[in-house]
Amino acid sequence: MEIKAIKDIDSEKFEVLVINMFENEKTTQELANKFAIKKDKFEGKFCTTYLLHTLGQEKFDKILVVGFGKREEFDANRCREAISKATKKLQQIHCKSACFDLATELDYGKSATLGVSIANYAFDKYKSKKAPRVEKIYFTKFSEKEVKEGNIFANAMDFTRNLSNDSAAVITPKKLAEVAESLKGITTRVYDKDEIKRLKMGAFLAVSQGSHQEPRFIHMKYTGKKVTKKIAIIGKGLTFDAGGLDLKPASSMLTMRDDMSGAACILGVMSALSELNPDIEVNGIIAACENMPGCKAYKPGDVLTAKNGKTIEVDNTDAEGRLTLADALCFAEELGVDEIVDIATLTGACVVALGSTVSGIMGNDEKLVQKLIQIGKKSGEKFWELPMYDDYFESIKSNIADMKNTGSRQGGASIAGVFLREFVTDKVKWAHLDVAGTAFIEKPHNEFIEGSTGMGVRTLLNYICEK
Numbered sequence: 001m002e003i004k005a006i007k008d009i010d011s012e013k014f015e016v017l018v019i020n021m022f023e024n025e026k027t028t029q030e031l032a033n034k035f036a037i038k039k040d041k042f043e044g045k046f047c048t049t050y051l052l053h054t055l056g057q058e059k060f061d062k063i064l065v066v067g068f069g070k071r072e073e074f075d076a077n078r079c080r081e082a083i084s085k086a087t088k089k090l091q092q093i094h095c096k097s098a099c100f101d102l103a104t105e106l107d108y109g110k111s112a113t114l115g116v117s118i119a120n121y122a123f124d125k126y127k128s129k130k131a132p133r134v135e136k137i138y139f140t141k142f143s144e145k146e147v148k149e150g151n152i153f154a155n156a157m158d159f160t161r162n163l164s165n166d167s168a169a170v171i172t173p174k175k176l177a178e179v180a181e182s183l184k185g186i187t188t189r190v191y192d193k194d195e196i197k198r199l200k201m202g203a204f205l206a207v208s209q210g211s212h213q214e215p216r217f218i219h220m221k222y223t224g225k226k227v228t229k230k231i232a233i234i235g236k237g238l239t240f241d242a243g244g245l246d247l248k249p250a251s252s253m254l255t256m257r258d259d260m261s262g263a264a265c266i267l268g269v270m271s272a273l274s275e276l277n278p279d280i281e282v283n284g285i286i287a288a289c290e291n292m293p294g295c296k297a298y299k300p301g302d303v304l305t306a307k308n309g310k311t312i313e314v315d316n317t318d319a320e321g322r323l324t325l326a327d328a329l330c331f332a333e334e335l336g337v338d339e340i341v342d343i344a345t346l347t348g349a350c351v352v353a354l355g356s357t358v359s360g361i362m363g364n365d366e367k368l369v370q371k372l373i374q375i376g377k378k379s380g381e382k383f384w385e386l387p388m389y390d391d392y393f394e395s396i397k398s399n400i401a402d403m404k405n406t407g408s409r410q411g412g413a414s415i416a417g418v419f420l421r422e423f424v425t426d427k428v429k430w431a432h433l434d435v436a437g438t439a440f441i442e443k444p445h446n447e448f449i450e451g452s453t454g455m456g457v458r459t460l461l462n463y464i465c466e467k
């Protein structure tokens with residue numbers, strides 16, 4: 001699909017002209033009036049659409065009017081949502097090319113481009129009959145620069161969504177490593193099973209044991225021309241989470257191919273960096289494996305030693321994500337970075353607490369947490385801070401090791417948070433994003449269809465690119 005900024009509506013040929021209307025305001029565009037919008041009382045309510053036929057009187061076949069809602073409530077996020085609504089309407093009428101000639105003063109080119117692209121996404125790789133998609137979109141009022149940045153973000157999201165929607169049979173740990181190695185402008189080092197042993201990642205290795213798919217530890221690195229800051233971003237990379245010997249029931253296992261959504265997010269982010277060229281060093285880290293109940297599987301009661309020497313009693317083999325992240329966090333801190341952000345489909349408890357549109361966030365540095373919440377808000381991704389009081393550690397105290405990997409079911413997202421905190425020191429700023437509810441959704445919501453949402457890509461890219 002092509003999305004580009006053009007000078008005016010005469011610069012390109014297209015089938016549908018899209019214009020906007022704020023609620024209860026007269027449209028400033030004569031065209032809409034000419035084709036009788038007044039008579040039909042279209043009110044311009046947020047995300048409503050209205051289709052007019054030009055009956056051969058214009059060089060385009062149709063005019064689509066999209067409601068922008070109340071002018072005082074309009075912002076970049078509402079712009080993205082309204083434009084994605086219009087895009088879905090364009091798909092419905094099997095339109096292949098359209099031009100948005102919007103009456104807005106602000107340059108929302110990036111949001112608008114994302115709105116089109118997110119709405120136009122379909123995972124139809126395995127379908128004989130492909131989903132209808134718009135092929136060409138033009139914007140007259142937005143700058144080339146904003147639309148270009150929107151396209152880079154949009155491609156990163158598509159990349160992430162394709163990885164996380166695909167089957168576990170295809171997206172194996174080895175495949176994730178290959179994807180990492182194929183990224184432009186990124187140096188990648190992949191560690192195999194023996195090397196993971198040598199790195200002393202006893203927790204990660206244990207999780208991987210029950211599967212015939214071998215684990216891969218992936219370290220990607222992007223270095224900007226100037227390096228003002230060094231960060232690490234870590235993604236949970238469980239290419240399938242059956243639960244291990246503490247096997248999940250069938251209904252919970254159904255979507256567990258999505259348990260590498262954190263990893264997919266990191267790969268999407270890394271794929272965009274050589275185009276965005278931020279002045280920063282970004283280390284992308286993924287501990288990729290499967291959690292299966294094979295005959296070599298790790299067992300409840302096993303004691304594991306993580307990379308930093310701390311010992312963990314396995315209480316439940318289905319709390320595997322935190323074990324893989326423990327070693328990844330130690331590895332990241334050893335790189336000498338200033339900040340670490342991990343993103344993980346970590347706990348069902350977070351889904352219970354926050355639902356499928358808000359992600360959990362925790363961390364050891366309030367400033368970093370608040371910054372990510374703010375950037376998230378602007379990016380159209382919602383985060384809510386969950387507490388990490390020491391009380392939460394009580395239930396994971398062990399009689400035989402430094403800690404257990406699970407304790408009480410109550411406050412499960414926070415317990416996972418305080419567990420992870422054991423694997424970073426106070427010397428590094430760290431934030432943890434729990435996207436178990438938001439990375440992969442069961443029903444369509446706003447601009448998203450069911451399945452992967454590319455959660456985290458926009459927030460992390462904006463965080464990396466902020467000056």
Ligand code: BES
Nearest residue numbers: 316318319321345346347348349406436
């Ligand atoms: N991958 C799951 C968490 C999850 C749940 C992701 C729902 C997406 C949707 C994680 O590994 C897990 O199994 N967590 C357990 C932890 C429990 C055993 C303490 C959970 O949340 O039930």
Ligand code: MN
Nearest residue numbers: 241318319320
């Ligand atoms: Mn699990």
Ligand code: ZN
Nearest residue numbers: 238241259321
């Ligand atoms: Zn998991």
